[in-house]
Amino acid sequence: MTDYSSPQIPALRRSWVICPYCKAKFALHDNKAECRGVFVKCTRGCGKEFEIIIVNGKQKR
Ligand SMILES: [Zn+2]
Numbered sequence: 161m162t163d164y165s166s167p168q169i170p171a172l173r174r175s176w177v178i179c180p181y182c183k184a185k186f187a188l189h190d191n192k193a194e195c196r197g198v199f200v201k202c203t204r205g206c207g208k209e210f211e212i213i214i215v216n217g218k219q220k221r
Contacts, residue, residue, distance in 0.1 A: 177189055179208070181208050185204065189219070
């Protein structure tokens with residue numbers, strides 16, 4: 161169970177890594193993530209290969 165009533169704001173917020181071709185949700189990253197040069201294959205949608213680029217916790221497409 162997670163206590164959302166805490167006055168402390170969580171340091172990390174999660175967002176989806178989304179396939180740039182078909183917009184399928186692929187993975188989760190937090191708001192401090194940095195990522196590039198990671199190539200994955202979309203397994204939940206189109207099956208195409210794409211690079212995961214995350215700068216300052218935001219995915220670039
Ligand atoms: Zn896809």
